[in-house]
Amino acid sequence: MDQFDYIAIRRALHKIPEVGFQEYKTQQYLLNFLASLPSQRINVKTWKTGIFVKVNGTDPTRMIGYRCDIDGLPITEATNLEFSSTHDGFMHACGHDFHMTIALGILTHFVHHPVKEDLLFIFQPAEEGPGGAEPMLKSDIMQNWRPDFVFALHIAPEYPVGTIALREGLLFANTSELFIDLEGKGGHAAYPHRTNDMVVAASYLVTQLQSVVARNIDPLDSGVVTVGKLTSGTVQNIIAEKARLEGTIRTLTPTSMVLIKRRIEELTKGIEVGFSCKATIDYGSSYYQVYNDEELSRHFMNFANDLVNVIECSESMTGEDFGYMLKEIPGFMFWLGVNSPQGLHHAQLNPDEEAIPVAINLLVRYFNTIAS
Numbered sequence: 001m002d003q004f005d006y007i008a009i010r011r012a013l014h015k016i017p018e019v020g021f022q023e024y025k026t027q028q029y030l031l032n033f034l035a036s037l038p039s040q041r042i043n044v045k046t047w048k049t050g051i052f053v054k055v056n057g058t059d060p061t062r063m064i065g066y067r068c069d070i071d072g073l074p075i076t077e078a079t080n081l082e083f084s085s086t087h088d089g090f091m092h093a094c095g096h097d098f099h100m101t102i103a104l105g106i107l108t109h110f111v112h113h114p115v116k117e118d119l120l121f122i123f124q125p126a127e128e129g130p131g132g133a134e135p136m137l138k139s140d141i142m143q144n145w146r147p148d149f150v151f152a153l154h155i156a157p158e159y160p161v162g163t164i165a166l167r168e169g170l171l172f173a174n175t176s177e178l179f180i181d182l183e184g185k186g187g188h189a190a191y192p193h194r195t196n197d198m199v200v201a202a203s204y205l206v207t208q209l210q211s212v213v214a215r216n217i218d219p220l221d222s223g224v225v226t227v228g229k230l231t232s233g234t235v236q237n238i239i240a241e242k243a244r245l246e247g248t249i250r251t252l253t254p255t256s257m258v259l260i261k262r263r264i265e266e267l268t269k270g271i272e273v274g275f276s277c278k279a280t281i282d283y284g285s286s287y288y289q290v291y292n293d294e295e296l297s298r299h300f301m302n303f304a305n306d307l308v309n310v311i312e313c314s315e316s317m318t319g320e321d322f323g324y325m326l327k328e329i330p331g332f333m334f335w336l337g338v339n340s341p342q343g344l345h346h347a348q349l350n351p352d353e354e355a356i357p358v359a360i361n362l363l364v365r366y367f368n369t370i371a372s
Helices: 006-014 024-035 096-112 133-138 140-144 198-216 254-275 294-304 322-328 355-371
Strands: 042-047 050-055 063-069 118-124 149-156 163-166 169-172 174-183 223-232 242-251 278-282 290-292 309-312 331-337
Touching: 006 024, 006 096, 006 355, 024 042, 024 050, 024 096, 042 140, 050 096, 063 096, 063 322, 063 355, 096 118, 096 149, 096 355, 118 133, 133 140, 133 322, 149 294, 149 322, 149 355, 163 294, 169 331, 174 198, 174 254, 198 223, 198 242, 198 254, 223 254, 242 254, 254 278, 290 294, 290 322, 290 331, 294 309, 294 331, 294 355, 322 331, 331 355
Parallel strands: 063 118, 063 149, 149 331, 163 309
Antiparallel strands: 042 050, 050 118, 163 331, 169 290, 174 242, 174 278, 223 242
8 A cells, every 4th residue: 555554644633533614633634644645646625624636547538536524523532542532522433534544545546556537535524514515515626626426435333344335225314403492481380370381392392203203204214303402491490481402303215304394393383382482493404315326336336246245235314414425426335344342423433443454455446447
């Protein structure tokens, strides 16, 4: 891998996790690394805290894109590793340090060993939120450097090193955040008739939300509405004036997402009438489904089968904003086995670093096949 020290790079990146659109140290690390490479064949452009890197081909007729995400999560690391996060309260708990290292390894190889076609490496910020893929896709840079197809990977703790998993068609779900604020009239617990109790209103709404999927979505389809956080009230003898519900919506089809949101809005209006309160809904970040191009993903599975163990997996309710790129550009995403006992977004996630050269070697060979 051209003297590519993947362990040192991964650990350096692991130490400096930053959340969406605040990846300043991460961007600078990547730019410093890119500056160390021969400059004759690469063009580097920054976009917010992200980076586009175009590796010029020898006789290009098309452009092939590869995307990796670069942000971390607001999680306090509990791995006790020597290279643990130096940013208190933040961690690369979703493997984006792996993703960046793999992308740098592939890029480094093709700077030194050019192929016929142009290659575009997309270092995308804010995958974990508020979402960087869609605005990056719409940027002038990517409109000018628009790949003919694009692909990406994501680490999978549950699979062993040397295994990848993917499927044709739907891989990841449509997702949306959900925030509902209720406001009524608070007061003394001894005089409930003078108030509009938002603890009771919120409790009714949480219960009603559980019927949205069960009684509105085709049983052969699938969806999830989860309220993960409910806050209301101050002390035990004051009736709450406000309540806030925070949750998530996940569906296997875009039409089901529209239906679920419509039903949530109808139920919330009912709560407004029933409890004489005011309600507002905010969907926060919404991600489009990751839908793998059938022909491209099947070709990749057949190609990879001779090099690694390939599993044809089921779709997942996981969300990934790479879906916005696949909505407009043919391509695919696959899972990379990293053999960690702890899962994604866990404070003790510790992927096996030997998965990094497995991915680099696999994708260098794949690029050589499709871009030479």
